[in-house]
Amino acid sequence: MQHPTRFVIFGILFSIFWSSASVAGKFGLMSAEPLTLFTTRFLSAGVLLLGLSLFQQGRKLPIGKEWYQLSVFGALNTTLYLGIFIIALTQVAAGITTLMLALNPLMISILTSLWLKRKIAPREWASIALGITGVAVATFPLVQSGYASTLGVVLLVVSMLAYSVGAVYYSSIQWTLSRMTINGWQALIGGILLLPFTLTFEGGHTQYDARFFTSLAWLVVPVSILAIQLWLHLLKEDTVKASLWLFLCPIFGLGYASFLLHEPFTKYTIIGALLVIGSLLWGQSKKNIRRTSSLPAE
Numbered sequence: 001m002q003h004p005t006r007f008v009i010f011g012i013l014f015s016i017f018w019s020s021a022s023v024a025g026k027f028g029l030m031s032a033e034p035l036t037l038f039t040t041r042f043l044s045a046g047v048l049l050l051g052l053s054l055f056q057q058g059r060k061l062p063i064g065k066e067w068y069q070l071s072v073f074g075a076l077n078t079t080l081y082l083g084i085f086i087i088a089l090t091q092v093a094a095g096i097t098t099l100m101l102a103l104n105p106l107m108i109s110i111l112t113s114l115w116l117k118r119k120i121a122p123r124e125w126a127s128i129a130l131g132i133t134g135v136a137v138a139t140f141p142l143v144q145s146g147y148a149s150t151l152g153v154v155l156l157v158v159s160m161l162a163y164s165v166g167a168v169y170y171s172s173i174q175w176t177l178s179r180m181t182i183n184g185w186q187a188l189i190g191g192i193l194l195l196p197f198t199l200t201f202e203g204g205h206t207q208y209d210a211r212f213f214t215s216l217a218w219l220v221v222p223v224s225i226l227a228i229q230l231w232l233h234l235l236k237e238d239t240v241k242a243s244l245w246l247f248l249c250p251i252f253g254l255g256y257a258s259f260l261l262h263e264p265f266t267k268y269t270i271i272g273a274l275l276v277i278g279s280l281l282w283g284q285s286k287k288n289i290r291r292t293s294s295l296p297a298e
Helices: 004-018 021-029 034-057 065-089 094-100 103-115 122-144 150-172 179-201 210-237 239-261 267-283
Strands: none
Touching (some): 021 034, 021 210, 021 239, 034 210, 065 094, 065 150, 094 239, 150 210, 150 239, 179 210, 210 239
């Protein structure tokens, strides 16, 4: 049974942590090459999570088809999504990346209806449309000012598609592993898959200074560990409703980018924020809540 209050609290916390990744990544890129920064992040997060999982739960290694499922999820959710995302981040402003998050609820809804045969209610489609409108309004000044390259935008779209496919794939599996174990293995496998590309294409120009390690620590703990643990919980409650929380990420992300990176924060940001909040209140109503699958074992 879903707990609406917990679902809302987890959704807000997820949005706060997840939306900070772009700004933290921008700071990290001032010292590090992109793939080096994120490969180190994935491997570190995977080791930490699996260590915690072993200490708290004493779980054994995955068996049989679980290796395949974790590898597919890690490739989609970590290697492809975040690997492409960090490269795109070198081409666009941090605020622009938040615009693309608006594509995820739409992509996830379409994929869910086709893949999991979950009927999307008209009210949910309307909520998604309102959220996309709000994000578009909020990021309009950034797009108008030319804060992104064509290559950067294309890479972001591809990364969001990988993320959406990964989210629906995760929800389609009846996992017997705990969320912490799943998150740990998918991060570690994703980092291992990305490692050959990092060693091949990057030239070892990373500066391992305080800024690098501060950015890495934030990307590992609040983003890769806390945010993804919350995200996996939300996905198992309801895939489509979980995706609606991605609309709130651009609002937090624009705020972080404005305050920390001095990117534009205008009346469009405020109007867009109000539309996004409205879409969330509408889409998350009790009347509109469905459960798509059972929670993974704790």
